[in-house]
Amino acid sequence: MGVDRRNFLKALGLTGAAIGTGKPLGATPAVNEDETEFHGILFDSTWCAGCQGCEIACAEAHGLEGPALEDVPEVGLKRKANENRRTVVNAHETSAGEFFVKSQCMQCAQPACVSACLTKAMYKQKDGSVIWREEKCMGCRYCMISCPFDAPKFEYHSTNPKIQKCDMCYDRVKEGLLPACVENCPAEAVKFGSRRELIAEARQRIADFPGMYHDVIYGEHEAGGTGWLYLSAVPFEELGFNTKVQKKPYPELTKGFLYSVPSVFVLAPAVLLGIHSATKNKSNQDNENE
């Protein structure tokens, strides 16, 4: 009959359109083909003097207030980044003396926030910087829930709230400049470069000065690898780092659920239709039971 044929052709056309307009399938490896490698920043806590030059430079570069004069790193004081400062320096008393640590967004290789963001406002660029795109964000704060480092900070007192977090100064890097904190560090404790080279350099430093460093690069494997890498003289717990962060990328935790969605969408209607057909004719028998 005419109706069947029409429907069938309509459906066929639609499938064709869907497949044609969707991204091309085929042997697409999940690896970026133009082989742009990630940038990273290496922070060596044995070199940092706690001068807060990075805090001031970062605030200036991003239109935020810098730290107040009396707001200095002190042992026992836990300073945290918030909507007014993207990075903070903290002082820690350890078994090998006092050290300073700069904290900010870790620029993960597979960021939880990017995977969590449903508007693609949190976005990982090809060069590795994880940025926040204002025009897309709806302020749901799911990125904050997902981030193992609690990096994104929200402007709770604004009617048009922004998310504040380190973005590896990608706009400066595009122009060929260095990130603000790197450029302004008098002790050269922060170094910018390709992640691969920075890891090699970090290993080199550990190898060259064996007594001086703890033999772990924090950020090499944490959360599946992060852009910010840390060197320390002591085990990282003493510097207030969260060492319980898993070594696999965080988006993999939702992979199982999201991968099963299409199967459920295909199987459930089919099974339900089947059961419905089977029980369609016994309706009258159950009518007045019990």
Place this chain on the structure above:
Amino acid sequence: MDAFTYTDIFETKGIEYLVIIAFLLILVPTWIMLNRPVKVKTQLIESMNGLTAALLRLPRGLFYNRNHTWTYLEKSGAAKVGVDDLLLHITGGVSVDFLRAEGEQVNKGDLIATVSQGDRQLKIASPITGKIQKLNTAVHEKEGLINSDPYGKGWICKMKPENWKTEINDCKMDDEALEWSQEELTRCKDFMAEAVQLINKDSARVVLQEGGALADFPLADMPGEVWNKFQKEFLD
């Protein structure tokens, strides 16, 4: 997966959702197509084919009215009236009840008898005007007589016709009757197909068994409403 270049584990999610949408859209017509009552159609067609054989049992010399009754003028001057074979092959086994008594005057189109199967029935109207001389009690008493011998011993009544010549003009004979019968058969097939649709919609009353025996007499499996419809379409 190294951590030096970009890897997106959810790369294909977008197109997967598009495929799902396409699936759901195709699912609807697919499901509807799968649920069309296919078996029933073949049953009907086969039973209808069987009926063409019966068509040949259209004895010559009889006058066939469009309400599926026949009439024949005997030498005695009485007109015998009965129901035609085509109708009986559609209904299946029926019992006959008279609506009139001997000696009654009936006009053309008045109801004279009913053929019933269980609680369903069809009403038979007289093809001619006249006075009923005799009712065939045998067809009323003997089950199945009308089905086995509708033109012979299964006659319904004998009447003394009043306007034989004029009323006969409305009837068909011989070749014309054959042609008309075939048309009625086609009409009947369409009617049955429609009736089946009506029934399958109402799940509580699926009467036609799928995969069961051939329905030789299509009306036999139909509910009363279909009989009433049949009455309106074919016998009035």
Place this chain on the structure above:
Amino acid sequence: MSNTTAIEQPRNGKSTWKFLADEFKPKGKPFTWFNIISVPVIMAGIVIIILRFIHGLGYVSNIDQEVPWGLWKGFNVVTGVAFAGGAYVLTFIVYILNVQKFKSIVRVTVLNGFLAYVFYAGALVLDLGRPLKIINPIIGNSFGANSVLFLIAWHFLLYMIAQLIEFSPAIAEWLGAKRARKILSGMTIGAVIMGITLSTLHQSGLGALFLMASEKIHPLWYNEFIPILFLVSSVFAGLSMVIFEGSISKRVFADKISEKNKTGHKGIIHTFSQICAFAMFVYFFMHIIVFVHGKNWTYLNSRMGLWYLTEMIGFVLVPMVMFFVSYRKVNITLAKVAAIVTMLGIVINRLNVSIIAYRWDAEVPYYPTWMEVVVTFTIIFIEVWVFRWVVNRMPVYNESPAWAKENEH
């Protein structure tokens, strides 16, 4: 005639606008207990919502950089949606399994589910920093298909449409639109199947939201099976809500419900207690598996451990036993009590995962402000007002008009 009022041709020839205008006039007494309590709360809530938009989220709520989701998301969205699960369970039983016994309460449950989703989606939008941008993931400006929240947002939208289609024959009957009703009734089974599919995915999806916060949620509550646990618990959460709401409605709307339905209600509760007991049994054992898998006994000896035991034993095991007993002894009152305890248990469980066990170790533990609580209740009260408006006018508890009944299939 019995004490049910069938809705006759309501329009009586009025034009659509006059009809709708008349329908908006209030019926019933103005000073019931519910009205006296809810109206001030609603007014206060509206003021607070306005303040939230003028001064920002931080002005009215205690959420901060460590605990970004508070009572509105935790209660109104995560918990409320669990309670709306009655709709998909019931439509599954009535339309898929074809158990006609529950047909009398399908409409009101679907209505409740629809209103719940509308209002809780509203609560979600209220809790957004930039609510207008919610259009982004919908119109395709940016499809973040990698996000669980994307899935949930879309499912909410589609599910509300499916619920509306399921409920729309009642609206058509109210408006006297015969042909519309016929078309919409034909779409019911499709809407039901989509509804059940969507529900399974987003009930579990609400649990999947928290999967990435692996170290931030206390190990007694965090595990990989949160989605499945949320899905199973939504079954008995929804049914308990149906029992609770039905018991209240039976008294409040007594004049609308037929005698047959009133007596049938006891049988419905009885069967529900059977289903709930079974579902909770399964749920409890899933928790045991998870407990063993995570070697969680090491955490029991702490304040959170004690709280965990309270939730599991006091609010899952105990009501399960109550449902069991109420089924065997046909004790409807006990079933109703069990339903209330179960509902409290669901609230506790969902709040635990989203705001209590979430960053339980934060320096400044999160407690909702009184303003957050007021707005939470405001949303619930407004929903009840709309529910009451609909029930008083449309054939939800009432019998359908005669012309609709002929076409019932």
